[in-house]
Structures are given as C-alpha cells and as structure tokens.
Amino acid sequence: MGPTSDERLLRALYAEHGGALLGYALRLTGGDRQHAEDVVQETLLRAWRNPQALAGRPVRPWLFTVARNLVVDAHRARQARPPETGDDALAVLPVGDDIDRALESWTVAEALADLSGPHRAVLVETFYRGRSVAEAAQALGIPPGTVKSRTYYALRALKLALEERGLTP
Template sequence: MERMYRQYAVPLLSFCLKHTGGDRQWAEDVVQETLLRAWRNTGLQDGEGKSLMPWLATVARRIVIDDRRARSARPQEVNPEPLEFVPADDQWEPLLRSMVVADALQSLSPAHREVLVETVLRDRSVNQAAEALGIPVGTVKSRVYYAVRALKIALEERGVER
C-alpha cells in the first residue's frame, strides 16, 4: 500500500484536481477514497509493465460523479438564523403604516392636523397653505414645526420607528 501511495498519489491528485474544478480539499478526499478502495480490493496488484493508474482514474472519476450527484440531489444546508432577519416583501406593511399614521394624525390638535394636511398631504408650500387656511405664513411655519414634533411623539408611542 505504501508503494502504491508513493507511486500514484501525486498523479492521481492531479487527475482529481482537474475533475473537481480545482477544489483541493475535495480532490484529496477523492484520492483518499480511491486508494482506500484499492487497498480493500485484495486482487488488485501492480504487475510488470501494468499500471494501476487506469483503474485508479476510473474509480476516482466515478467517486467525483457520485459526489456531484449527491450534492445536486439534496439542497445546500444553511443556517436558518440569518433568514429570520431578512426583510420580506410584505403587502400589508404599507397599509398598516398608513393606518397608524392616520391614527396618530387624529391625536393631534385640529390646528396642527390641518396645517400638516395642507403642507404634507396636499404638497403645498407654506405660502399656499397660509392662503388656503387664511392664516399668516409665520403661524403656518410655527404650527408645522410643532405639529411635526407632536406627530413624531405620537408615532413613537404607537411603536413606529423612523
């Protein structure tokens, strides 16, 4: 067995590296399994002028094929822990957020709510909102500032993060 290893291990490893796509660890495993099968096959002997390399190469090639089939037959194993934190496309999330925001808006004073409706929801400038509400521009600016702060607190109370 020692003589067989010295004579065939290096060329067999080279052969296996080509068949495993350069995966050295896999190739070494195939060489080991091939030589183990040769050792178990007691009738196998290196006769005069007769090389065992063709037999060893055939066995190694079949081991690689079997390994490939086994890998493709079962799914790759993964640790499920990271998958718990992968965001999924959730159709309900936007709806729930809008419901929470609507509820938080209802908790604001009417003056704060109407100024946010004009500036944020209707996408009006401060000047346009002041004109629509019939109040001074400075009052709109002040109300928007305090309304946004109050809305932020209301959303935090409802568990909504930024």
C-alpha cells in the first residue's frame, strides 16, 4: 500500500523546506534543538491540516511565519505561568503538620461533644476561654470548688474519649 496524497504532501514539504525551517527554528529557540524540532513538526502539521492556506502563495514564508508564531506563543505561555519549582519546594511546605493538626482538632472536638454538658462547659470556660476558676465559677453560676472538681473529672473523661479515638498523649 503506497503513501496517501496527504503523506506525499507532508514528505514533499519536509524535503523542500525542512532543513531551512529547522535552521530558522534553531535561531528562534536559541539553539534548543528539541524545541526547534517540535516547532518544525508542529509547523508541518499545521500546513498538512490547512492545505488551503498554502494554495496560491509562496510556501516558505508561510511556514516561517507559523514557526515564529509558535515560538512566540510558547514564550508567552511560559511567561504567563509561574515558574516551575520542582519537588524541592514541596518538601518545605508544612502540609503534613497542618493536616495532622486539623485532624487532631476535629478529634478533640468530637471527644468534647461526647462529654456531659457540665463537663464540656467547665472545659470550655477554663481552657478555651482562658478563665480562672473564679471567673469560670461566676460565668457558670456554680461554686469554685465545683469548677475544680468538674474540671478534674472532665479532663479524665476527655482523656478516655481521646484514647478511644486513638489519640493518646
């Protein structure tokens, strides 16, 4: 089975203009051979896809214009996006710690929700709001001794709830 007319067109374009196009692309890309070869390939592919654009005009200037536009577009695309940093930048991000902290926070919140209302209230006042025993007693309307004993038993219950969830001190 012989080559199709499209394949013959592509081969003819490459045979006649490929060398000059590669040299031009090498100058445009600053000598980057891989990039230049990619530009030549894409340019010839566009010529193959749009044979009507080649009809009735000199082919080489059209090919050179397409190649130049491809290089300019690639340069603009690189400028528009942030530079790639590689895996080294990911190693310094504190993602693991943040996730661990968030999971611990959710676990503690769930454990607090399982406590009785009076135990939860005394822990919220003393630990989360930072109130003294006297201030917590006034806010909760209970004697300071009750705040102390509830705090003791609430912490024991919280410790058990956290151990049940696999979070141990």
